[in-house]
Amino acid sequence: MDRALRFFAPPSAPARLASAVRAQARLLTPGDLSALLELEHEKWNAVQAASRAQLLARIEAHPELAIGAFCVHTGKLLASLFLKPVPDDFDRNADTWQACVAAAPLSDSRSLFGISLSSRDAAGVDALFAFFWPRALARGWRYIYLGSPVPGLRAWRRHHPHGNVEDYVYRRQGGRPLDPQLRYYHRRGFTKIVGVKRDYFPHERSLDYGVLLRCTVPLSLLAPVWRRLPAAWITGVTHTFASFL
Numbered sequence: 001m002d003r004a005l006r007f008f009a010p011p012s013a014p015a016r017l018a019s020a021v022r023a024q025a026r027l028l029t030p031g032d033l034s035a036l037l038e039l040e041h042e043k044w045n046a047v048q049a050a051s052r053a054q055l056l057a058r059i060e061a062h063p064e065l066a067i068g069a070f071c072v073h074t075g076k077l078l079a080s081l082f083l084k085p086v087p088d089d090f091d092r093n094a095d096t097w098q099a100c101v102a103a104a105p106l107s108d109s110r111s112l113f114g115i116s117l118s119s120r121d122a123a124g125v126d127a128l129f130a131f132f133w134p135r136a137l138a139r140g141w142r143y144i145y146l147g148s149p150v151p152g153l154r155a156w157r158r159h160h161p162h163g164n165v166e167d168y169v170y171r172r173q174g175g176r177p178l179d180p181q182l183r184y185y186h187r188r189g190f191t192k193i194v195g196v197k198r199d200y201f202p203h204e205r206s207l208d209y210g211v212l213l214r215c216t217v218p219l220s221l222l223a224p225v226w227r228r229l230p231a232a233w234i235t236g237v238t239h240t241f242a243s244f245l
């Protein structure tokens, strides 16, 4: 089974049941801004966190690409994801997070850039992607890029003062990236490293480096098929595939 499928799939059996009842995703609206700000400040520091105005701008710019996952019992926001369309040769020019966010969006590309993913509960991330997967297929999205911090870099450098950043980024342990956050994304289907970017985003433990990763939307090669199917059918297909994992 395509490793990338795991990114979009609910977790394995017992956890799946728990997640399914705990988190539900939907498109975000301006009414979610207070909850988004609270999550933002819980997961990012004062320099990194988006402001209310920036969050609102993201929702307004691409309402179909601003997604939140909520606890079905309390209504609490568990995770948020903001995406934007980018050119298909995006990785060639994506030098800093700021530049990626500021770049003019495209309406006819097959590629997306993940402006931000924030989560306080992994069930929320599962719900976000289970929600997004059929929509991505229906719309014809093929690639998702994101810039990941490498939070283990600073500590690694202390022990390898002459080591270069690429050595760390490409280093594997048991076949998976050494860095905990690259490992996290690898597990979720972002297996392709397309660039290592200096001064990408202010992040102390990453020494301000970012690693541009790419995930191929599972089953997206069959775009002509998905275009002809009703949305509910595509959702059914993605649920079926996810349940094989």
Ligand SMILES: CC(C)(COP(=O)(O)OP(=O)(O)OC[C@H]1O[C@@H](n2cnc3c(N)ncnc32)[C@H](O)[C@@H]1OP(=O)(O)O)[C@@H](O)C(=O)NCCC(=O)NCCS
Residues within 6 Å of the ligand: 043, 044, 116, 117, 118, 119, 120, 121, 122, 123, 125, 146, 147, 148, 149, 151, 180, 181, 184
């Ligand atoms: C990255 C993030 C979205 C993951 O959320 P999640 O799906 O709820 O998963 P968790 O936070 O429980 O982390 C899952 C695993 O990845 C590891 N991981 C993820 N990000 C990590 C980081 N920055 N540093 C260390 N470990 C990290 C965790 O240690 C955990 O490992 P475990 O399963 O062995 O305990 C969330 O931690 C977050 O919002 N972080 C801050 C913002 C951020 O870095 N966003 C991504 C930018 S592209």
